[in-house]
Amino acid sequence: xxxxxxxxxxxxxxxxxxxxxxxxxxxxxxxxxxxxxxxxxxxxxxxxxxxxxxxxxxxxxxxxxxxxxxxxxxxxxxxxxxxxxxxxxxxxxxxxxxxxxxxxxxxxxxxxxxxxxxxxxxxxxxxxxxxxxxxxxxxxxxxxxxxxxxxxxxxxxxxxxxxxxxxxxxxxxxxxxxxxxxxxxxxxxxxxxxxxxxxxxxxxxxxxxxxxxxxxxxxxxxxxxxxxxxxxxxxxxxxxxxxxxxxxxxxxxxxxxxxxxxxxxxxxxxxxxxxxxxxxxxxxxxxxxxxxxxxxxxxxxxxxxxxxxxxxxxxxxxxxxxxxxxxxxxxxxxxxxxxxxxxxxxxxxxxxxxxxxxxxxxxxxxxxxxxxxxxxxxxxxxxxxx
Amino acid sequence: xxxxxxxxxxxxxxxxxxxxxxxxxxxxxxxxxxxxxxxxxxxxxxxxxxxxxxxxxxxxxxxxxxxxxxxxxxxxxxxxxxxxxxxxxxxxxxxxxxxxxxxxxxxxxxxxxxxxxxxxxxxxxxxxxxxx
Ligand SMILES: [Zn+2]
Numbered sequence: 140x141x142x143x144x145x146x147x148x149x150x151x152x153x154x155x156x157x158x159x160x161x162x163x164x165x166x167x168x169x170x171x172x173x174x175x176x177x178x179x180x181x182x183x184x185x186x187x188x189x190x191x192x193x194x195x196x197x198x199x200x201x202x203x204x205x206x207x208x209x210x211x212x213x214x215x216x217x218x219x220x221x222x223x224x225x226x227x228x229x230x231x232x233x234x235x236x237x238x239x240x241x242x243x244x245x246x247x248x249x250x251x252x253x254x255x256x257x258x259x260x261x262x263x264x265x266x267x268x269x270x271x272x273x274x275x276x277x278x279x280x281x282x283x284x285x286x287x288x289x290x291x292x293x294x295x296x297x298x299x300x301x302x303x304x305x306x307x308x309x310x311x312x313x314x315x316x317x318x319x320x321x322x323x324x325x326x327x328x329x330x331x332x333x334x335x336x337x338x339x340x341x342x343x344x345x346x347x348x349x350x351x352x353x354x355x356x357x358x359x360x361x362x363x364x365x366x367x368x369x370x371x372x373x374x375x376x377x378x379x380x381x382x383x384x385x386x387x388x389x390x391x392x393x394x395x396x397x398x399x400x401x402x403x404x405x406x407x408x409x410x411x412x413x414x415x416x417x418x419x420x421x422x423x424x425x426x427x428x429x430x431x432x433x434x435x436x437x438x439x440x441x442x443x444x445x446x447x448x449x450x451x452x453x454x455x456x457x458x459x460x461x462x463x464x465x466x467x468x469x470x471x472x473x474x475x476x477x478x479x480x481x482x483x484x485x486x487x488x489x490x491x492x493x494x495x496x497x498x499x500x501x502x503x504x505x506x507x508x509x510x511x512x513x514x515x516x517x518x519x520x521x522x523x524x525x
Numbered sequence: 526x527x528x529x530x531x532x533x534x535x536x537x538x539x540x541x542x543x544x545x546x547x548x549x550x551x552x553x554x555x556x557x558x559x560x561x562x563x564x565x566x567x568x569x570x571x572x573x574x575x576x577x578x579x580x581x582x583x584x585x586x587x588x589x590x591x592x593x594x595x596x597x598x599x600x601x602x603x604x605x606x607x608x609x610x611x612x613x614x615x616x617x618x619x620x621x622x623x624x625x626x627x628x629x630x631x632x633x634x635x636x637x638x639x640x641x642x643x644x645x646x647x648x649x650x651x652x653x654x655x656x657x
Pocket of ligand 1: 557558559560561562572575
C-alpha cells in the first residue's frame with residue numbers, strides 16, 4: 140500500500156497574518172475566509188468539497204468541532220475529523236486526506252486551520268500528567284523544551300549560537316520577497332539575532348516564533364478531479380509520520396528526533412533520494428528546530444547541522460532553499476496555520492507561484508510538520524509532474 | 526511568608542504513593558517486576574512491557590543534568606524570576622523534569638547532582654536537585 144500519486148493539492152487559501160486580531164475577528168470567520176479563497180483558487184464548486192479535516196483553534200476550542208465548522212461553512216461531507224498532532228497537524232491532514240480519497244470515501248478534502256492570538260493569551264490546555272509533573276517545575280509552553288534540546292545539541296556536537304542564528308537570518312532574506320510574511324521589511328543579521336534578548340538560554344527572541352492571527356486552507360483532490368483542475372496539481376508522492384513522546388523529558392533522546400523515521404518513510408514511498416528535492420520547508424518554531432530537522436531528515440549527518448547551515452545558502456536563490464516563505468520565524472505563527480504555511484509554500488513553489496522568491500525549476504519539495512516538543516512528526520514529499 | 530502562586534501537583538490515585546514519599550523526603554519510583562526497569566512518572570502499567578506488577582522502590586537520588594535551560598521569560602505569570610529548568614537522568618535510568626537549585630551560571634550539562642526536597646508549602650514538596 141502506498142499513497143504515492145493517489146491525490147494532489149489543487150488549491151490554497153492563506154491570509155497575511157495580523158499582529159493583533161481586529162474587533163470582529165473570530166477563528167471560524169478566518170476559516171470561512173480561507174475556505175472561500177481555497178475553493179476559488181481550486182476552481183471547484185463548494186458542493187464538490189466532501190471531506191473536512193480541521194485543526195482545533197486554541198481561541199475557540201470545543202468538542203464536536205468538525206461538524207460545527209462544517210455547519211458554519213455550509214459544507215456537507217462524507218468524512219470529517221479534527222487532526223490534533225500539534226504543529227504537525229496541517230502536514231498530517233494532507234496524507235490523511237489522500238488516504239481517505241484513496242480509500243474511496245471522498246473526492247475533495249478541505250484541510251483547514253485558523254486561529255487568533257492576543258498578547259498575554261494563556262497557553263493551550265495540557266493533559267493531567269503534564270499539569271502534575273511538568274507545570275510545578277515551570278516546564279510550561281514550548282520554549283523551555285527547545286532550549287534544552289539546543290543546550291544538549293551544543294554539548295554533544297559543539298553546535299554554536301551563530302550557526303542556529305543563521306537560520307533566522309537566511310529565512311528573513313526569503314521573507315523580504317513574501318508579501319504575506321509578518322516580518323518582511325528589514326533584513327536580519329546574525330549579530331542582531333544574538334543581540335536580541337535572551338528568553339530561554341540559549342535561545343534569543345529572534346530565534347522564537349511570534350504568535351499572530353491568521354489562517355490557511357488546502358484542498359486535496361482525487362486524481363480524476365486533479366487532472367482537470369485549474370492549477371497544475373501538486374501530487375503527494377511520499378508521506379511518513381512518527382511520534383515517541385509528548386514531553387521532551389521522556390523522549391528517547393533530546394538530539395535525535397522522530398523525524399528520522401517519518402522522513403525515511405516519506406522518501407521511501409516517493410522512491411527518491413534527498414538530493415532529488417529542489418527545496419525544503421521544515422517546521423521552524425525555533426532556529427534549533429530547523430537544525431535538528433535537517434540532520435534527522437537526512438540532509439546532513441547527525442551533529443553536522445551547524446556546519447551544514449553555515450556552509451549553505453538557505454535563501455530562495457541559494458544552493459539549499461529552505462522555508463522560502465520566510466519560515467514561521469518571519470511569517471509569524473497563526474496557531475496551527477503556522478504549520479500550514481510550510482505546506483502552502485511548497486505548493487506555491489511547485490505551482491510556479493513563488494513570485495520574487497521562486498526557486499528555479501522547482502519540481503519536488505520536502506515538507507516537515509513538527510508537533511509539541513519535537514514530538515509528532517509528519518514528513519511529506521510533493522511533486523509537480525510535467 | 527508570601528503566598529505560593531506556582532502550579533502545584535494534584536496527585537492522582539496512581540501517583541499518590543510517589544508524592545507521599547516525597548513529602549517524607551524519600552525518593553521512590555515504581556519498578557516493573559517483569560522487565561525490572563524503573564519508571565517515571567508513575568503509571569498503572571509498565572510503559573516498556575505493559576507489565577502490571579509495579580513495585581515502589583527507593584532510588585539513590587543521584588544523577589546528572591541531561592540538559593537544562595535558564596528561563597528568563599516564562600509562559601506563566603507566577604514564574605517571575607529566572608529559574609533553572611532541567612532534565613535530570615537518575616543513576617537508575619529514568620529522566621525527570623526538575624529544577625536545579627544553584628546559581629544559573631554554575632549549571633552545566635552532564636553535571637552530577639543529588640536530590641533536594643523543596644517543601645514549597647506545608648503540604649507540598651517538590652523534587653529538585655542540587656550540585657553533588
Ligand atoms: Zn516492564
